[in-house]
Amino acid sequence: MGSDDADAREREQPVHEVHIDYDVAMCKFPVTVEDYMLFAQATGAVVPEDRHEHLGFDVPVRRVRWTDAKAYCAWKSEREGATYRLPTEAEWEYACRAGSSGKYCFSENEKAFAEYAWYAENAEGVTHNVGSKKPNAWGLYDMHGNVWEWCSDHYAESYEHTPRDGSAYKIQSEKGRVLRGGSWNGSAENSRCASRINLGSGGRNYFVGFRVLIEL
Numbered sequence: 001m002g003s004d005d006a007d008a009r010e011r012e013q014p015v016h017e018v019h020i021d022y023d024v025a026m027c028k029f030p031v032t033v034e035d036y037m038l039f040a041q042a043t044g045a046v047v048p049e050d051r052h053e054h055l056g057f058d059v060p061v062r063r064v065r066w067t068d069a070k071a072y073c074a075w076k077s078e079r080e081g082a083t084y085r086l087p088t089e090a091e092w093e094y095a096c097r098a099g100s101s102g103k104y105c106f107s108e109n110e111k112a113f114a115e116y117a118w119y120a121e122n123a124e125g126v127t128h129n130v131g132s133k134k135p136n137a138w139g140l141y142d143m144h145g146n147v148w149e150w151c152s153d154h155y156a157e158s159y160e161h162t163p164r165d166g167s168a169y170k171i172q173s174e175k176g177r178v179l180r181g182g183s184w185n186g187s188a189e190n191s192r193c194a195s196r197i198n199l200g201s202g203g204r205n206y207f208v209g210f211r212v213l214i215e216l
Contacts (some may be wrong), residue, residue: 001093002159003194005103012194016159017092020166023216026087028131029141030060030149030211031072039072042079051092058129060147060209066177066179066201069150076212083215088168089151089178089196091213096144096181096193098137105136105143113188117145124125125186144191147209148179155198171207174201183207 001016002008020106034046036058040047048063064072072115077083087095102108106116114121116136118128123145131141155178156162164171168176175198182191184206189195199205 001090001194003192006188007103007192008194011157011196012159014159016164018164018166020091020094022166024087024091025216026091026140026213027211028135028139030116030209031058031064031069032130033059033061033179036064036072042069043075045071046105059127060130060142062147062204063134063204064150064207064208064210065204066150069104069212072210073212084212085215086115086150086152086210087213088163088166089153089180090163092149092151092164092180093193093213094166095138095161095213097135098140100137100193103194104188105193106134107129110188113144113191116150117142117182117188118184118193119145119182119191120187122183125185130167136216142186143181144188145182145186146184147181147188148183148197148207150204150208150210151178152182155176173198176203178207 002020003012004015037047063167098105116134135141136143154173155167155175179197
């Protein structure tokens with residue numbers, strides 16, 4: 001986990017080994033507007049307004065706070081009789097890499113990035129339907145680009161003291177929670193497998209959405 005390549009930031013280091021000895025299944029796509037509308041209709045939650053016209057119901061929902069994403073997981077868990085939750089960032093990076101160890105899930109070749117991701121160079125300033133680019137080797141779509149995705153962890157400035165068992169980092173930080181994956185308005189460099197940023201759990205942003213996993 002992490003990166004020590006030429007584009008690596010201090011917050012992506014040190015590179016370290018994580019052992020995940022339990023089973024989870026990551027959802028193939030980020031949560032869409034349609035998914036979130038079902039939750040909103042059932043609970044009275046508000047579907048976030050968007051300054052850009054949605055191109056349909058299959059785009060990732062965005063401007064969702066971390067607390068909203070947690071509420072969605074609780075509703076979905078109760079509705080389906082299973083445990084849905086936000087991934088830890090170790091689980092997220094493991095799923096993104098899909099057995100690879102380079103900058104991206106597919107190779108080191110940035111020229112191929114547009115085949116896998118919506119980002120600043122090809123998104124034309126909007127989000128796009130989930131699943132409209134190539135998946136990684138494990139069949140997961142939009143792990144690079146489209147929207148940054150919330151993880152369950154509190155943000156740590158480095159991996160020096162973060163868990164090595166796949167669990168979430170639980171020490172509270174004034175810098176909020178972890179986001180992974182890059183977005184429609186970001187660069188390929190900022191959408192690498194190891195890229196990570198932070199946002200307060202009550203924050204909303206036009207480039208932030210989320211993906212869920214299920215415990216098995």
